[in-house]
Amino acid sequence: MEDIKLMKGNEVLAHAAVRCGVDGYFGYPITPQSEVLETLSELRPWKTTGMVVLQAESEVASINMVYGGASVGKRVMTSTSSPGLSLMCEGLSYLAGAELPCVVIDVSRGGPGLGTIQASQADYFQVVKGGGHGDYRMPVLAPNSVQEMNDFVDLAFELAFKYLNPVVILADGVIGQMMEKVRLSPQKPRRTEAQIREECPWAALGKGSGPMQRKERNIVTSCYIDPETMERHNHKLQEKYDRMERDEVRVEEMETADAEYILVAYGASSRICAKVVEDARAEGLRVGLIRPITLFPFPAATIRRAAEHAKGFLSVELSMGQMIEDVRMAIGNAAMPVRHFGRTGGIIHSPREVYDALKQLMTETGGLQ
Amino acid sequence: MMTEETAILETTGTETEKVYDRPRLLLDTTMHYCPGCSHGTVHKLVAEAIDELGAEDRAIGITPVGCAAFLYNYIDIDWIQASHGRAPAVATAAKRLCPDKLVFTYQGDGDLAAIGTAEAIHAANRGDNIAIIFINNAIYGMTGGQMAPTTLLGMKTATTPMGRDAALNGYPFKVADMLTLLDGVTYVTRQSVNTPANVRRAKKAIKKAFENSIQNRGFSFVEIVATCNSGWKLSPVAANRWMEENMHATYPLGDLKDLSAQAAATEK
Numbered sequence: 001m002e003d004i005k006l007m008k009g010n011e012v013l014a015h016a017a018v019r020c021g022v023d024g025y026f027g028y029p030i031t032p033q034s035e036v037l038e039t040l041s042e043l044r045p046w047k048t049t050g051m052v053v054l055q056a057e058s059e060v061a062s063i064n065m066v067y068g069g070a071s072v073g074k075r076v077m078t079s080t081s082s083p084g085l086s087l088m089c090e091g092l093s094y095l096a097g098a099e100l101p102c103v104v105i106d107v108s109r110g111g112p113g114l115g116t117i118q119a120s121q122a123d124y125f126q127v128v129k130g131g132g133h134g135d136y137r138m139p140v141l142a143p144n145s146v147q148e149m150n151d152f153v154d155l156a157f158e159l160a161f162k163y164l165n166p167v168v169i170l171a172d173g174v175i176g177q178m179m180e181k182v183r184l185s186p187q188k189p190r191r192t193e194a195q196i197r198e199e200c201p202w203a204a205l206g207k208g209s210g211p212m213q214r215k216e217r218n219i220v221t222s223c224y225i226d227p228e229t230m231e232r233h234n235h236k237l238q239e240k241y242d243r244m245e246r247d248e249v250r251v252e253e254m255e256t257a258d259a260e261y262i263l264v265a266y267g268a269s270s271r272i273c274a275k276v277v278e279d280a281r282a283e284g285l286r287v288g289l290i291r292p293i294t295l296f297p298f299p300a301a302t303i304r305r306a307a308e309h310a311k312g313f314l315s316v317e318l319s320m321g322q323m324i325e326d327v328r329m330a331i332g333n334a335a336m337p338v339r340h341f342g343r344t345g346g347i348i349h350s351p352r353e354v355y356d357a358l359k360q361l362m363t364e365t366g367g368l369q
Numbered sequence: 370m371m372t373e374e375t376a377i378l379e380t381t382g383t384e385t386e387k388v389y390d391r392p393r394l395l396l397d398t399t400m401h402y403c404p405g406c407s408h409g410t411v412h413k414l415v416a417e418a419i420d421e422l423g424a425e426d427r428a429i430g431i432t433p434v435g436c437a438a439f440l441y442n443y444i445d446i447d448w449i450q451a452s453h454g455r456a457p458a459v460a461t462a463a464k465r466l467c468p469d470k471l472v473f474t475y476q477g478d479g480d481l482a483a484i485g486t487a488e489a490i491h492a493a494n495r496g497d498n499i500a501i502i503f504i505n506n507a508i509y510g511m512t513g514g515q516m517a518p519t520t521l522l523g524m525k526t527a528t529t530p531m532g533r534d535a536a537l538n539g540y541p542f543k544v545a546d547m548l549t550l551l552d553g554v555t556y557v558t559r560q561s562v563n564t565p566a567n568v569r570r571a572k573k574a575i576k577k578a579f580e581n582s583i584q585n586r587g588f589s590f591v592e593i594v595a596t597c598n599s600g601w602k603l604s605p606v607a608a609n610r611w612m613e614e615n616m617h618a619t620y621p622l623g624d625l626k627d628l629s630a631q632a633a634a635t636e637k
Contacts, residue, residue: 023466024462024465024466026462052462052465052466054461054462054465056458056491057487057488057491058487060455060458060487060488061455061458061461061487061488061491062458064451064452064455064458064459064462064488065458065459065461065462066462067449067451067452067455067458067459067462068431068449068451068458068459068460068461068462068463068466069462069463069466071449071459071463072429072449072462072463072466072467074466076462076466090452091452091455094452098450193467204429204447204448204449204463205429205447205467205470206425206426206427206428206429206446206447206467206470206471207425207426207428207446207447208426208427209426209427213426217441217445217446217447217448218447218448219441219447219448219449219450220448220449220450221432221441221448221449221450222450223438223450
């Protein structure tokens with residue numbers, strides 16, 4: 001039976017967590033994503049699936065609870081917003097270093113500093129380029145609908161356990177707060193301890209007894225004090241990140257086949273840009289949209305391909321221009337006009353504003369007579 | 370579940386008989402600790418306590434940052450290495466997700482009483498069913514002898530070369546005393562391993578704390594007032610004497626709170 005509801009993105013994250021068999025959620029309230037913990041507290045999954053839901057004393061504690069839960073092989077997650085993610089960056093580095101699977105959701109808001117509580121996409125550098133210390137990467141999924149808020153939770157766990165790595169869902173205040181129709185996932189069972197011991201032989205669950213007993217102890221750590229060992233570990237991690245770049249790129253294209261001008265946008269901005277493409281096409285302009293779904297790995301090949309016949313690119317983000325650096329790098333041609341457009345501070349650009357910026361780019365680069 | 374306590378000294382007649390051995394779970398490897406350091410003795414007690422409780426199969430230890438960071442090299446159970454100060458948060462999640470396990474942290478005074486104060490207090494206040502072994506040697510050992518929150522007034526360290534001055538650095542932090550006030554806390558005790566009698570008392574305390582975790586009887590805290598010969602710049606014998614004369618005056622030994630029996634009585 002289909003389970004179709006009208007819900008906020010943040011509420012859907014909570015439902016999706018319970019339904020995909022998550023073992024534990026640890027979080028600290030912060031606008032604009034507090035509905036995740038509130039919805040979980042209303043759903044009381046500890047009474048049904050046995051899922052643990054705990055309000056931590058800080059984001060520092062939340063991410064370290066996630067580290068503890070991941071260390072024992074459980075499916076664990078947290079959610080936060082920008083200033084909270086800053087506090088979690090140390091923990092993300094440890095999780096990546098210790099190769100622990102988990103899901104972290106950032107419903108980003110305007111910054112820097114305490115900033116605003118409205119939507120923003122200014123955490124791109126922090127989330128996509130690392131944030132914490134050391135050589136590490138994390139797959140980053142950028143939903144642009146309430147339905148994807150549902151679907152990406154399970155997908156994020158799949159990737160996290162496939163690569164033994166934290167996976168981030170980078171949403172924004174718009175996607176978190178807006179209501180849309182959503183088809184909720186069917187309920188999956190949580191794994192038993194025997195299943196976890198089978199699937200996660202590295203988990204520090206205690207040595208176990210009976211037929212499941214391990215002779216060797218498990219140690220979950222990111223500490224390799226010998227430089228040679230540390231370097232070998234870094235090479236092993238890098239091979240994993242290379243595999244992600246090869247196998248996990250997800251991207252959506254709209255009207256790019258014959259496009260002379262390409263908008264590049266993710267999350268809420270991509271919804272606004274889809275409207276711009278419609279309007280432009282209605283006026284006979286050859287405009288397309290590339291929407292990265294994974295921000296790491298970045299869909300560089302798709303952008304490079306589009307650049308073969310394009311006259312210009314407009315990177316549209318709710319920031320002062322962060323993803324544009326990856327767009328430029330993907331194109332690799334300094335002569336190609338690549339511009340940024342975006343409002344910040346919690347202001348959402350209108351399709352009209354984006355269209356005007358696009359037309360200005362087209363005029364200046366000979367695409368509009 | 371409980372087995373007999375490991376005999377420490379026993380003789381029968383004139384024949385010598387092997388009555389003491391390396392604890393089964395204490396790995397046969399060279400420790401990195403300085404001669405005279407209390408860590409080695411406490412590690413031994415932790416290994417013995419887990420073995421005697423028959424908890425090797427379900428023991429999950431959380432290691433700190435500091436001198437005991439490599440504790441996982443010495444005791445043959447599952448370990449999780451935490452970031453500096455966050456071990457109680459790591460333990461909270463591990464225990465809540467695996468309520469049948471023995472979950473404990475082992476932390477020094479910098480890890481627990483400075484950078485990780487919030488995590489320790491909130492785990493205690495939630496009554497999380499974990500045990501914390503807290504090594505208080507009043508100094509930062511790993512980084513070379515700087516002031517700890519627990520450093521005594523007047524005590525010289527690398528960052529208090531003229532002695533700790535209350536006006537500048539505040540007062541020795543009495544963590545155990547503070548934790549007794551919290552309703553989530555079942556057991557708080559302060560021990561030392563400076564004499565054979567105290568070693569036996571410390572082991573009993575560790576065992577009780579571990580049993581509380583296994584049986585889900587609330588939060589337990591075992592402080593071990595410890596020596597740091599290198600940090601204090603004293604020989605092992607002199608360090609023990611200095612600890613007895615100075616540390617034990619500020620941090621007196623004994624149980625500060627023990628509701629273990631009451632918690633056990635309410636079990637089904």
